[in-house]
Amino acid sequence: MPTHSQHSRWFIAFLLFTAILCGALIMVVEVLGSRVIGPFFGVSLFIWTSLIAVTMISLALGYAVGGWLSDRYGEAHNLYAIILLAGLAVLWIPILKAPVLQFCVPLGLRLGSFVSTTLLFGPSLFLLGFVSPYLVRIAARELNSLGRTVGSFYAISTLGSVAGTALTGFVLIAWMGVDRIFQVVGLLLVLLGAGYLLATRHYRGLWPLLLLPLLLWMQPRQELPRVTMANGTQAELVASVDSHYGSVKVVDYSFGAKRVRELLIDGLVQGGVDASNGESVYEYPYFLQLLPWAMNPKMETALVIGMGAGVIPRWFDQQGVVTDVVDIDPVIYRMAREYFGATPRGEWYVEDARYFLTQSPKQYDLVVMDVFTGDTTPAHLLSVEALGLIEKRLGERGMLAINLAGELHRDTYMSASVIKTLRQVFEQVEIYPTFSPGPELSFGNLAVIAYQGPPRPLDKERLNRFSVHPMAREGVQANLGRRFEFPSGTPAIVLTDDYNPIDFFDSETREGVREIIINSTPWEILIYSG
Missing domain, CATH: 1.20.1250 (Growth Hormone; Chain: A;)
Structure with missing residues (x-):
């Protein structure tokens, strides 16, 4: 005992x-x-x-x-x-x-x-x-x-x-x-x-x-859902992976002969292409591609921060621009390669963008920052200190192009603050909405172009040289090259590493984005976690 x-x-x-x-x-x-x-x-x-x-x-x-x-x-x-x-x-x-x-x-x-x-x-x-x-x-x-x-x-x-x-x-x-x-x-x-x-x-x-x-x-593993939407469109979840950084999904939509493939991260669309040719069906990539291309015809190197579906780096590679990509999530690279055909000729860096900008000695003719979802804005990339690091990575005529989800007429505090912060670092900051802003529509994707020196004209001939997918053509043709300026005196602050309340003041905008996503993506696909 x-x-x-x-x-x-x-x-x-x-x-x-x-x-x-x-x-x-x-x-x-x-x-x-x-x-x-x-x-x-x-x-x-x-x-x-x-x-x-x-x-x-x-x-x-x-x-x-x-x-x-x-x-x-x-x-x-x-x-x-x-x-x-x-x-x-x-x-x-x-x-x-x-x-x-x-x-x-x-x-x-x-x-x-x-x-x-x-x-x-x-x-x-x-x-x-x-x-x-x-x-x-x-x-x-x-x-x-x-x-x-x-x-x-x-x-x-x-x-x-x-x-x-x-x-x-x-x-x-x-x-x-x-x-x-x-x-x-x-x-x-x-x-x-x-x-x-x-x-x-x-x-x-x-x-x-x-x-x-x-x-x-003993419950059987869930099958990847396939849903018929109210308008007859077939939505099918092609792949779903939980990475260290989010829930990554690939969704195919088909209606008749049309077939669109989208990449979702935590329910938010990070890119969509025509499955037959890989062209973007959304407007904002064309703005980030064509505007810098029309301002700097001698561009040879580019850095894209945020792989997404790989639409932007693939386009620049097709123009002969050697394009590096930095993204913190290796799963995104795998999805972009396997499901969207992304194969950039430059280097692929799997690390945090802020760390990369601090450590890398390389310089570029263009830096594209495409990490803004309208839901979780990475504040550590949107401070005056972070933008200063980007400026050091730009060559003599280098440019920064940012995809920003922002508000232009109602709750403008954070959108205007981003622009004010950019102007602490760059002499020229230009806002190009991908939509026609007005009282009824004041929120959407903004292409923001920033650079040093005098204003640069847009080469309209270079702008009109490239094809745009029919699903995005009307918006691109109507708005590409149309600038927007916040009225003088619009409330704004300079965002710093010490004080960057963008998550708090941008909450109404993010609620709107979430509502759009939930209403447009089948519930069965959003809830799936098999």
């Missing part, structure tokens, strides 16, 4: 294992949350605020209620029954996400993200908040050195949280589907709870509960 001290030593070790596993799985749930609500609410500051706030609130309530319960029902089997219930709550997330998100999307970016996060992740995180007070209560009966034991539990739990965060961000998301990771997390919690209850023979009524995770785990 083991002595009491031997029993305590092994039991405390098991409790420490419980602490580290639960601490890790809490962070897995939190990090994965962005992948569940990202396609509908984005991955901006508001989304992470909702995720962190709901996690902290749920855990705090769990600590409080768990502490109260542990004083009254502090037996270990009650703790592991709660862990089992937390596992079941996690297993329900993939099943409940569709109806919950459908209910929450109309609530808007801020409220919708908070409510959906609360409904989906709050129950399991609340139950996992019970673990720490229960562990302390149980350990207090086993050992006299309570302070050291409590410290050990918190240290181990925190290390588990670090491990869970790193494992999810660096490994799991890239190798497993989001739904499958939730199933693994739920199953681990169920096994931990049920394993203890079965080992200690506290299993009355347990068997029916164990059938549920088994049935959920």
Whole structure:
């Protein structure tokens, strides 16, 4: 028979294992949350605020209620029954996400993200908040050195949280589907709870509960959805990959003889081409290609920041311009190559653009920045310091061309601030809307051209030399070369690394973009995470 001290030593070790596993799985749930609500609410500051706030609130309530319960029902089997219930709550997330998100999307970016996060992740995180007070209560009966034991539990739990965060961000998301990771997390919690209850023979009524995770785990893998839209268009998800940086999808749309292929990242369109010839069906790439080409006929080298579907680097390569590309996500390169035929002759750099601009000694005749989605503006690339780095990478007649999703008449604060910031670095900053701005239509893609020296005329002959896809031709012909200026006195600030509130003040614009995407992309494709 083991002595009491031997029993305590092994039991405390098991409790420490419980602490580290639960601490890790809490962070897995939190990090994965962005992948569940990202396609509908984005991955901006508001989304992470909702995720962190709901996690902290749920855990705090769990600590409080768990502490109260542990004083009254502090037996270990009650703790592991709660862990089992937390596992079941996690297993329900993939099943409940569709109806919950459908209910929450109309609530808007801020409220919708908070409510959906609360409904989906709050129950399991609340139950996992019970673990720490229960562990302390149980350990207090086993050992006299309570302070050291409590410290050990918190240290181990925190290390588990670090491990869970790193494992999810660096490994799991890239190798497993989001739904499958939730199933693994739920199953681990169920096994931990049920394993203890079965080992200690506290299993009355347990068997029916164990059938549920088994049935959920045995669900067949989802087929890539194919949907017929209201106008008769066939939409088919061709590929779906969860990378370290977002949910990347390729979608084909076909109607009669027409076939369009789009690249989506977290639900937002990052490029669309005619599948038969690779030409862009959207206006903004033509602006970023043709305007610099018409201003600098001697262009030989270019850098494109943001691969997307590879439309822009492929076009410049076809004109004989050696084009380098920098993008932080290797999955984007693979998708652009396999599904959009992108094969730039220049170098492909897989790294953060700001880091590349700091380290690279190369200079270019043109830098194209195409990383703005209208949803998550990378503030670290839109500060006066970052733009100064770009200016140093430009040759004598070098130019910067930016694709910016912006507002021109109503909520102009951030759009005007970007322009004001550019003018701190460049002598010439010109705005070319890809649409006809007016009271009814004041938001859309803006091509912004910046350079040093006197104004440069547009060579209209060079502009008219290239073909434009019929789906984009009307907008390009009507607006290419038409400049816009914000009225004098338009409120604006200079964006810096220290103060860059673009996520906050641009929220209404991003809500509008999300609404357009949700209304134009089939729900079955947005929700898919197989």
